Amino acid sequence: MQRRYLVRRWKNRVMAGVTFLCTLAVLTPLFLILAFLASTGLSALNWDFFTKLPGAAGEPGGGMANAIVGTLVLITLAGVIGIPIGVLGGTFLSEYPNTRLSHTARFAADVMNGIPSIVMGLFAYVLIVLPMHHFSALSGGVALGIMLIPTVMRTTEEIVRLVPQSVREASLALGIPIWKTTLRVVIPTAAAGIVTGIMVGLARIAGETAPLLFTAFGNRFWNRDILQPIAALPLQIFAYAISPFDDWHRQAWAGALVLVTIVLIVNITARYAAGRQVKLR
Amino acid sequence: MQTRTPALIDHTTGIQAQDVHAWFDRLHALRGISMTVPERKVTAVIGPSGCGKSTFLRCINRMHELVPEARVSGRVLLGQENVYDEAADPVLVRRRIGMVFQKANPFPTMSIYNNVAAGLTLAGERDRRKVEQIVEQSLRAAALWDEVKDRLHKPGTSLSGGQQQRLCIARALAVSPEVLLMDEPASALDPASTLRIEELARELANDITIVIVTHNMQQAARVSDFTGFFLDGELIEYGPTNDLFTKPRDRRTEDYITGRFG
Numbered sequence: 001m002q003r004r005y006l007v008r009r010w011k012n013r014v015m016a017g018v019t020f021l022c023t024l025a026v027l028t029p030l031f032l033i034l035a036f037l038a039s040t041g042l043s044a045l046n047w048d049f050f051t052k053l054p055g056a057a058g059e060p061g062g063g064m065a066n067a068i069v070g071t072l073v074l075i076t077l078a079g080v081i082g083i084p085i086g087v088l089g090g091t092f093l094s095e096y097p098n099t100r101l102s103h104t105a106r107f108a109a110d111v112m113n114g115i116p117s118i119v120m121g122l123f124a125y126v127l128i129v130l131p132m133h134h135f136s137a138l139s140g141g142v143a144l145g146i147m148l149i150p151t152v153m154r155t156t157e158e159i160v161r162l163v164p165q166s167v168r169e170a171s172l173a174l175g176i177p178i179w180k181t182t183l184r185v186v187i188p189t190a191a192a193g194i195v196t197g198i199m200v201g202l203a204r205i206a207g208e209t210a211p212l213l214f215t216a217f218g219n220r221f222w223n224r225d226i227l228q229p230i231a232a233l234p235l236q237i238f239a240y241a242i243s244p245f246d247d248w249h250r251q252a253w254a255g256a257l258v259l260v261t262i263v264l265i266v267n268i269t270a271r272y273a274a275g276r277q278v279k280l281r
Numbered sequence: 282m283q284t285r286t287p288a289l290i291d292h293t294t295g296i297q298a299q300d301v302h303a304w305f306d307r308l309h310a311l312r313g314i315s316m317t318v319p320e321r322k323v324t325a326v327i328g329p330s331g332c333g334k335s336t337f338l339r340c341i342n343r344m345h346e347l348v349p350e351a352r353v354s355g356r357v358l359l360g361q362e363n364v365y366d367e368a369a370d371p372v373l374v375r376r377r378i379g380m381v382f383q384k385a386n387p388f389p390t391m392s393i394y395n396n397v398a399a400g401l402t403l404a405g406e407r408d409r410r411k412v413e414q415i416v417e418q419s420l421r422a423a424a425l426w427d428e429v430k431d432r433l434h435k436p437g438t439s440l441s442g443g444q445q446q447r448l449c450i451a452r453a454l455a456v457s458p459e460v461l462l463m464d465e466p467a468s469a470l471d472p473a474s475t476l477r478i479e480e481l482a483r484e485l486a487n488d489i490t491i492v493i494v495t496h497n498m499q500q501a502a503r504v505s506d507f508t509g510f511f512l513d514g515e516l517i518e519y520g521p522t523n524d525l526f527t528k529p530r531d532r533r534t535e536d537y538i539t540g541r542f543g
Contacts, residue, residue, distance in 0.1 A: 098349075164386075166384060166386040169344065169347075169382065170387075171388070171399070172347060173342065173344060173382075174375065174403070175375040176399075176400070176403045185403070188390050189388070191390070278390055
C-alpha cells in the first residue's frame with residue numbers, strides 16, 4: 001500500500017515536470033524572437049526611421065515611415081471589407097445554424113482558413129490588378145480583407161452562440177422584432193468577444209507578406225491614392241533583407257521589431273476587450 | 282400601490298383560449314385547452330413538471346412558435362381579437378401581453394435604467410422626458426424604485442436575484458401591457474423575495490390581467506383568484522382558487538393538491 005502510493009506520487013511529479021517543460025518550450029521561441037529582434041533592431045530604430053522615406057539604394061539613413069503608414073492603410077482597408085462581412089455572416093451562422101446556406105458558409109470559411117495566403121494574393125491579382133492594369137493598395141486590402149473574413153466570421157459565430165437564449169426571449173417578449181433583437185440586444189451582449197475576434201484576425205493579417213507581393217506591391221514613396229501601389233512593412237522588410245547593404249539589413253530588423261510590436265499591441269488590446277466581455281456562461 | 286402607471290389603467294383585457302393545441306415537433310404538449318382568464322384578476326396555472334403549463338403561457342403571447350419545430354393550433358382571444366389571426370402581428374401581440382420568466386433575465390449589457398427603458402427605446406421612442414417618466418413609474422409599480430433610484434445607471438445584473446426579477450417586471454410594465462404572464466417568477470428566489478413578488482402580482486391585478494404559472498400550490502392559493510390544474514397537456518379543472526383547493530371536483534386534482542403525486 002505504502003509503496004504503491006510512493007510510486008504514484010513519483011509518477012505524478014514526473015508528469016507535472018514534463019508538462020512544465022512543454023509549456024516552457026512554447027514560451028521560449030516567443031521570448032527568443034522578441035529578445036533577438038530587440039537586440040538587433042533597436043540599434044537601427046531612431047526618429048528618422050519613423051519619419052523619413054527610404055534612402056537611395058546603398059545610401060545609409062532614411063526610414064520606413066511610408067511602410068508603417070502603408071501597413072496601417074492596408075489593415076484599415078482589409079477591416080472595412082472583412083469586418084462587416086465577417087461579423088454579420090457570423091451572426092447569421094449563429095442565429096440560423098441549420099440552414100443549408102449556413103452549413104455551406106461554415107465549410108467554406110474553414111476551407112478559406114486553410115488556403116495558403118499567396119493564393120489569396122493571386123485571387124486579388126486576377127480580380128483587381130489585371131482589370132486595372134496596375135498594382136494598388138486596394139487590391140492588397142482586398143486580399144487581406146478576404147483572409148480576415150473566415151477568422152472574424154467563425155469567432156463571431158462562437159461568441160454570439162454563447163449569448164443565452166433567455167436574453168433573446170427577454171427582448172422578443174417585449175415586442176421587439178427578431179432583427180432588432182439580434183442587432184440591438186444580441187450583438188451588443190457579445191460585443192467585447194466579437195472585438196477580440198476582430199483584433200486577433202487583424203493581428204494575423206498585419207504580418208502577411210505573400211498576398212501583398214503582387215497586389216500592394218510596395219512603394220518607395222508616399223502614396224495617398226488607394227488605386228496606386230503602396231508600401232507595407234512586411235514587403236519593405238523582405239526587400240531590405242535580401243538587399244546587399246548592411247544598413248538596410250539593420251533597418252529590416254528594426255522594421256520587424258516595429259511590426260511585431262504592432263501585432264503585440266493589437267493582441268494586448270484584444271485581451272483587454274475580452275476582459276470586458278459580460279459573462280455568458 | 283401608491284403610484285399607478287396611468288397608461289396601465291382602463292384598457293385591460295381578459296383572455297380566452299379556445300381549443301389550443303401545441304406541439305414540439307412530434308410531441309403533443311397541449312391537447313385542446315379552452316379556458317377563460319378574467320380581466321384584472323390573478324389566474325394561477327398549476328400542475329406537475331411537464332404538464333404543459335409553461336407551454337400554455339407561451340402560446341398566449343406567441344412565444345411558443347419561436348422554438349424550432351414548434352406548432353400551435355386553436356384560437357387565443359385577447360379581448361375580441363384572435364392573436365393567431367392571419368393578420369395579427371406577433372410583435373404587436375407581445376407588446377400587449379408582457380412576460381416575466383422563471384429566471385430573471387435583465388439585459389446583461391444594460392444599466393438598470395436602460396433595462397426598463399429598453400422596450401420603449403428599442404421600439405424607437407425618442408422623447409427622453411417621456412421615457413424617464415415611464416421608467417420611474419414602472420420601477421415604482423414594480424416596488425423597486427426606492428431601492429434603485431440612486432443607482433439607476435449601475436448594471437442591471439448588479440442587483441440581487443429578487444431585485445432582478447422585479448427589474449424584469451418593471452421592464453415588462455414599461456410598455457404598458459394589458460396582460461402580464463409570469464412563468465414561475467419566484468421559483469429561483471428566497472422566501473422573502475418570493476413574498477414580495479406575490480404581493481406585487483396581487484397589486485398589479487388592480488390594473489392588468491395576471492396569469493401566473495407555478496408549481497407551488499401554496500403560492501397559487503395565496504396569490505390567485507382563479508386556478509387551473511393542468512395534467513399531461515390537458516386542463517383538468519378550472520375554477521375559483523378557493524373552491525379548487527377546498528372542494529376539488531376531479532379525483533386527479535384532489536390527488537395532486539393533497540400531494541399524492543407531482
